[in-house]
Amino acid sequence: MKHAIEPENDPRTTAVIDATLHHVGSVTPSSGLEGRVLTRLASERVRMEAAPSTGLPFFRRTKLAVRGRLPVQALGLVTGCLLAFVVVAGSVMHSRRLHTNQLVAPPALVLPAHGIGAASAVHPVAPASAPVPASQAARGRSARHTGRARIAPHARKAPGVAVPAPPSNHTSPDSQN
Amino acid sequence: MSCFEGQLASWVAPACETTVDTSRTIAALVAEYSTALYRVAFSVTRNAAEAEDAVQETFLRVLRHESRLGEIRDYRVWLVRIVWNIVLDKKRRAKTRPEGEDIADHARALPSSDLAADAAVISSQRHARILALIDRLPARERQALLLSAIEELSTAEIASVLGTTESSIRSRIFRARRELAVLLEKEGIQR
Numbered sequence: 001m002k003h004a005i006e007p008e009n010d011p012r013t014t015a016v017i018d019a020t021l022h023h024v025g026s027v028t029p030s031s032g033l034e035g036r037v038l039t040r041l042a043s044e045r046v047r048m049e050a051a052p053s054t055g056l057p058f059f060r061r062t063k064l065a066v067r068g069r070l071p072v073q074a075l076g077l078v079t080g081c082l083l084a085f086v087v088v089a090g091s092v093m094h095s096r097r098l099h100t101n102q103l104v105a106p107p108a109l110v111l112p113a114h115g116i117g118a119a120s121a122v123h124p125v126a127p128a129s130a131p132v133p134a135s136q137a138a139r140g141r142s143a144r145h146t147g148r149a150r151i152a153p154h155a156r157k158a159p160g161v162a163v164p165a166p167p168s169n170h171t172s173p174d175s176q177n
Numbered sequence: 178m179s180c181f182e183g184q185l186a187s188w189v190a191p192a193c194e195t196t197v198d199t200s201r202t203i204a205a206l207v208a209e210y211s212t213a214l215y216r217v218a219f220s221v222t223r224n225a226a227e228a229e230d231a232v233q234e235t236f237l238r239v240l241r242h243e244s245r246l247g248e249i250r251d252y253r254v255w256l257v258r259i260v261w262n263i264v265l266d267k268k269r270r271a272k273t274r275p276e277g278e279d280i281a282d283h284a285r286a287l288p289s290s291d292l293a294a295d296a297a298v299i300s301s302q303r304h305a306r307i308l309a310l311i312d313r314l315p316a317r318e319r320q321a322l323l324l325s326a327i328e329e330l331s332t333a334e335i336a337s338v339l340g341t342t343e344s345s346i347r348s349r350i351f352r353a354r355r356e357l358a359v360l361l362e363k364e365g366i367q368r
Contacts, residue, residue, distance in 0.1 A: 010358065010362075013358045013361050013362065014354075014358070016303075016307065016361060017307070017354060017357055017358065017361070019304075020303075020304050020307040020308065020311075021322070021325070021326035022326070023304050024216070024219070024220045024304075024308070024323065024326045025216055025220070025326035025327045025328050026216070026328070027215070027216055027219045028212070029211070029212060029215040029225070029228070029229060029232075030225065030229070033211050033212070033215060033229060033232065034207050034208055034211050036229070036233070037207050037211055037232060037233050037236050038204060038207055040233050040236075040237065041203065041207070041236055041237065041240055044237055044240055045200075045240065048240075048241075
């Protein structure tokens with residue numbers, strides 16, 4: 001069976017909910033709450049001031065450690081600067097010491113007794129004092145034969161081809177070698 | 178006095194003055210908001226001692242972060258958010274419903290002149306049963322409903338504490354009341 005009035009619209013239900021919420025929202029603390037809170041805060045402040053500060057003695061002496069933040073930040077800044085200085089100075093000093101005391105020489109080049117290159121070192125040959133002429137066989141064909149090409153008198157020729165007679169003082173190429 | 182010492186003195190003097198100022202500010206915050214914070218804490222813990230512990234813990238956190246006091250725009254929302262997180266953390270750690278919830282805590286909250294002693298006890302028992310039903314609501318709806326019970330908090334402030342919008346808070350409260358009414362109907366508590 002369906003309700004005539006939805007539960008959320010029932011005035012009695014609404015009144016009960018409102019009364020409970022009002023009860024929760026109007027609860028009163030026991031008397032003296034503010035005083036107890038202030039007393040606790042005062043004791044906590046004393047404890048915080050009595051606790052050793054994490055800052056440097058300089059900052060403790062100058063009472064800049066009131067918040068406890070400035071000494072930590074300053075300590076971090078000073079430490080960072082010192083580290084950077086040490087790194088830079090050490091690097092510079094190290095490089096200067098290398099340049100002045102330890103001059104690095106290139107690896108020594110050992111030349112062979114005869115010749116200059118690697119091939120001469122493997123096959124030592126006495127250096128020539130004068131140009132050596134190449135032999136006839138070592139020369140090119142164009143250097144061995146001069147003048148026009150010659151045809152032997154008894155060579156077979158195509159019909160109609162006339163062969164001039166060789167000069168009388170000319171020697172056969174075959175007789176040269 | 179050297180230039181450096183003069184500069185140092187100009188740094189130290191405002192710091193000392195600021196300490197005095199923050200002490201006064203915190204004392205004023207305690208005087209103005211401790212009751213509201215107690216109500217917020219009590220709505221979750223349902224225990225007077227735990228609610229007072231939560232209020233004290235709230236102001237201890239304020240003391241530890243007193244350097245940020247100048248940055249706070251709305252002290253009420255800021256403090257309610259702190260105490261709200263504290264009581265939720267405690268409840269999460271306990272992982273149980275409030276163990277110390279008792280009738281005496283509820284009876285203490287009632288005005289003594291309005292009801293007779295037996296009527297006050299009966300009323301407190303009924304409130305305790307309804308609060309138990311509220312605890313069965315989904316977390317979002319339950320939190321919005323409990324904070325809406327604190328008269329000092331507006332819908333906008335509740336939205337700021339819970340990190341949502343006003344319209345969302347209104348709809349959560351509406352759903353919470355509707356579901357609670359259904360639960361009350363089933364339990365027959367209002368009769």
